[in-house]
Amino acid sequence: MGTKQRLLYKFLLLIATSLAAFTVSAQDDEVAKAQHTILGQNSAQVGVSVPSRNTHPDAQWFPKDGFGLFIHFGLATVHGGIDLSWGMLANKPWEDGEITPAAYWKLADQWNPVNFNAEEIVSKAKKTGFRYIVFTTKHHDGYTMWPSKYSTFGVKQKLNGRDLVKEFTDACHKHGIKVGLYYSPPDWLFDAKYRNWDYSGKKILDVNHQEIDRLPEKPAGHDQARREMVANQMRELLTQYGRVDLFWFDGGSGEISNDEIRKLQPGIVINRRNGEPGDYGDTEGVLPTKRFTGWFETNDPCWPSRWWTYSTSDRMDTGADVIEKLVILRAWGGNFLANVGPKADGSLPEEALEAWNEIEGWMKHSGESVYDVTGGAFPEKDNQPTTIKKDTVYVHMFPNFHKTIILKEIKSSPKQAILLRTGENIPFSYSEGEIRLNVSPEKRSRMVDTIKLIW
Numbered sequence: 001m002g003t004k005q006r007l008l009y010k011f012l013l014l015i016a017t018s019l020a021a022f023t024v025s026a027q028d029d030e031v032a033k034a035q036h037t038i039l040g041q042n043s044a045q046v047g048v049s050v051p052s053r054n055t056h057p058d059a060q061w062f063p064k065d066g067f068g069l070f071i072h073f074g075l076a077t078v079h080g081g082i083d084l085s086w087g088m089l090a091n092k093p094w095e096d097g098e099i100t101p102a103a104y105w106k107l108a109d110q111w112n113p114v115n116f117n118a119e120e121i122v123s124k125a126k127k128t129g130f131r132y133i134v135f136t137t138k139h140h141d142g143y144t145m146w147p148s149k150y151s152t153f154g155v156k157q158k159l160n161g162r163d164l165v166k167e168f169t170d171a172c173h174k175h176g177i178k179v180g181l182y183y184s185p186p187d188w189l190f191d192a193k194y195r196n197w198d199y200s201g202k203k204i205l206d207v208n209h210q211e212i213d214r215l216p217e218k219p220a221g222h223d224q225a226r227r228e229m230v231a232n233q234m235r236e237l238l239t240q241y242g243r244v245d246l247f248w249f250d251g252g253s254g255e256i257s258n259d260e261i262r263k264l265q266p267g268i269v270i271n272r273r274n275g276e277p278g279d280y281g282d283t284e285g286v287l288p289t290k291r292f293t294g295w296f297e298t299n300d301p302c303w304p305s306r307w308w309t310y311s312t313s314d315r316m317d318t319g320a321d322v323i324e325k326l327v328i329l330r331a332w333g334g335n336f337l338a339n340v341g342p343k344a345d346g347s348l349p350e351e352a353l354e355a356w357n358e359i360e361g362w363m364k365h366s367g368e369s370v371y372d373v374t375g376g377a378f379p380e381k382d383n384q385p386t387t388i389k390k391d392t393v394y395v396h397m398f399p400n401f402h403k404t405i406i407l408k409e410i411k412s413s414p415k416q417a418i419l420l421r422t423g424e425n426i427p428f429s430y431s432e433g434e435i436r437l438n439v440s441p442e443k444r445s446r447m448v449d450t451i452k453l454i455w
Contacts, residue, residue: 031094031285053269053279053280053294053295054262054267054268054269054270054279056262056266056267057267058245058266058267059267059268059269059279061131061132061178061245062246062269062279062280062295062335063295063333063335064371064372065131065132065178065335065371066131066326066329066330066334066335066336066370066371066373067129067130067131067326067335067336067338067370067371068130068131068132068133068134068178068180068297068335068336068337068338069125069130069132069133069134069337069338069339069340070133070134070182070299070308070337070338070339070340071121071133071134071135071136071168071339071340071341071342072084072136072139072182072308072309072339072340072341073113073116073135073136073145073164073309073341073342073346074136074139074141074143074145074309075104075105075107075108075111075141075143076104076107076141076309076310077111077309077310077341077342077343077344078107078110078111078344079097079099079104079107080310080311080312080313080344081097081311081312081313082096082097082098082099082104082309083096083097083307083308083309084136084139084141084307084308084309084341085139085140085141085184085188086140087099087104088100088101088104088141088188088197089197089198089199090197090198090199090200090205090209091198091199091200091202092199093199093200095306096307100197100207100208100209101188101192101197101207101208101209102207102208104141105141105153105189108143108153108158109158111158111159111344112159112345113164113342113344113345113346114345114346115343115345115346115347116164116167116342116345116346116347117346118164118167118168118170118171119167119171119174121171121342121348122168122171122172122174122175122177123171123175124348124353124356125177125356126175126176126177127360128356128357128359128360128363129359129360129363129367130177130338131177131178131371132177132178132179132180132245132246133168133172133177133178133179133180134180134181134182134246134248134337135165135168135169135180135181135182136182137165137181137182137183137237138151138154138183138184138187138233139182139184139250140184140186140187140188140250140251141188141189142154142187142188142189142190143158143189144156144233145164145165146163146164146165146166146236146237146240147161147162147163148233148236149232149236150229150232150233150236151229151233153189165181165237165241166240166241169241169242169244173242173243178245178246179241179242179243179244179245179246180244180245180246180247180248181237181241181244181246181247181248182248182250183233183234183237183247183248183249183250184249184250184251184252185230185249185250185251185252185253185255185274186250186251186252187226187229187230190226190229191226192207193206193207193215193216194215194216194217194218194222195215196215197209227255230252230255230256231255231256234247234255234256234261235256235264238261238264238265239264243265243267244265244268245267245268245269246268246269246270246271247261247265247268247269247270247271248271248273249270249271249272249273249274249278250273251273251274252273252274252275253274253275254274254275254276255274257276258270258274258276258277258278269295271297279295280294280295280296280297280335281293281294281295281296281297282296282297282298282299283298283299284298284299284300285299285300285301286298286300287325287328287329288329288332288334291332291375292332292334295335296329296332296333296334296335297334297335297336297337298325298329298334298335298336298337299337299339300325300336300337300338300339301339302316302317302321302322302338302339302340302352302355303316303317303338303339303340303341303348303349303351303352303355304316304341304349305317307341308339308341309341310341310342310343310344310349311341316349316351316352316355317338317355318354318355318358319354319355319356319357319358319359319361319362319447320358320399320446320447320448321355322336322338322355322359323358323359323362323447323448324398324448325338326338326370327369327370327385327387327396327448328385330369330370330373330375330385330387331375331376331378331385331386331387331396332375332378333373333374333375334375340352358447362447362448365420365421365450366394366420366421366448366450368389368394368420368452369387369389369394369396369420369450369452370387372389373387373388373389373394374387374388374389375387375388376388376393377407377408377409381407381408381409382395382406382407382408383403383405383406383407384396384397384398384401384405386407391454391455392452392453392454392455393407393414393452393453394420394450394451394452394453395407395437395450395451395453396448396449396450397439397444397448397449397450397451398448399444399445399446399447399448399449402441402444404436404437404438405435405436405437405438405439405451406434406435406436407434407435407453408433408434409433409434410430410433410434410435411433412430412455413430413435414428414430414435414453414454414455415454415455416452416453416454417437417451417452417453417454418451418452418454419439419443419449419450419451420449420450420451420452421445421449421450422443424443426439426443426451428453435453437451439451
């Protein structure tokens with residue numbers, strides 16, 4: 001069991017016995033905070049509550065669909081031992097490989113994802129149970145995954161103009177999957193000569209990680225030129241690919257306003273990492289520790305488990321790992337955005353496909369408990385995560401939980417309790433507003449077991 005799994009197990013055990021919320025660290029929270037600081041995202045922008053949201057009818061899918069796939073794809077996958085963009089920084093305190101920026105950008109000459117098949121990936125993702133997918137169109141390294149007129153570095157220059165964004169969006173539209181586009185306004189290639197590539201700040205390193213006395217001054221208009229480039233690239237993304245359901249900023253300072261984005265895509269959902277409020281709260285690599293207000297999403301590395309891009313050596317989540325995190329978030333009405341990093345050739349890691357098969361199997365019998373539901377009273381009144389849909393309550397039992405399930409302050413007795421995986425009736429008692437259930441060990445599985453209570 002890895003560190004991530006031990007922490008998750010500890011969380012589930014504690015919350016089951018003490019009804020107290022506890023942090024589950026999927027990625028070191030300090031790493032996420034450090035990266036957010038570099039990208040200009042302060043604590044007010046990355047947290048757990050956003051009271052406002054887009055009221056357009058086409059945006060109301062977000063809290064209902066609940067389960068999304070994040071795809072981080074780019075140059076770093078050629079290396080296999082560095083994270084996307086972040087591998088360029090020297091002397092980082094967190095676990096990641098290191099490469100000079102100059103060598104990193106040369107990876108583009110080797111990268112040719114001949115086996116990237118958006119149709120197959122999206123089709124499989126839908127079958128697995130993902131309802132929306134967020135695709136990385138440009139990370140901090142500056143490589144554009146579409147042939148942008150406003151980019152000097154991307155598929156237009158390196159992949160004969162192959163439009164990976166169009167392949168992705170076309171596949172989503174065909175299969176009825178909500179389209180999300182990730183975009184990084186910070187552009188480290190554009191600013192390459194004016195950045196210190198030493199994370200520690202103890203010295204100044206250039207793009208070859210050679211120590212220099214000082215950074216050159218930016219020429220007049222440099223920052224404004226980047227803002228204009230970013231705004232024009234975003235307009236391309238928002239006008240050339242049909243319906244876009246979600247725009248996922250990773251940094252920025254209002255290069256184009258949310259108002260302008262909504263003029264181009266009225267029903268779009270926007271996160272809050274571009275210096276504007278956005279439509280939903282979020283955490284990254286760690287589940288929330290308290291109930292939030294409004295729409296919410298946790299994004300988390302899953303395949304691999306700690307990095308965003310493909311790694312040859314990092315562990316991968318199982319399907320059980322992902323379902324456990326999903327039901328915790330759905331019990332509070334939040335979304336789970338699980339990340340995968342395709343291999344350099346564009347194919348998905350075998351471990352991810354194995355996990356997706358597990359998730360697909362679980363969704364066949366218990367998927368109704370996580371879609372179009374609202375959160376229950378966990379952990380205040382329910383000692384296992386619950387979700388609600390009209391006159392139905394779904395109780396999610398974790399594999400390590402073998403005590404009595406207790407739901408408090410229930411107004412009337414349900415008519416039936418069904419174990420969704422098998423269809424069996426489960427005995428229960430109701431007295432003085434309290435439901436109690438026990439599921440015998442021989443009826444349990446090694447994944448979350450879901451009981452459907454019907455009134």
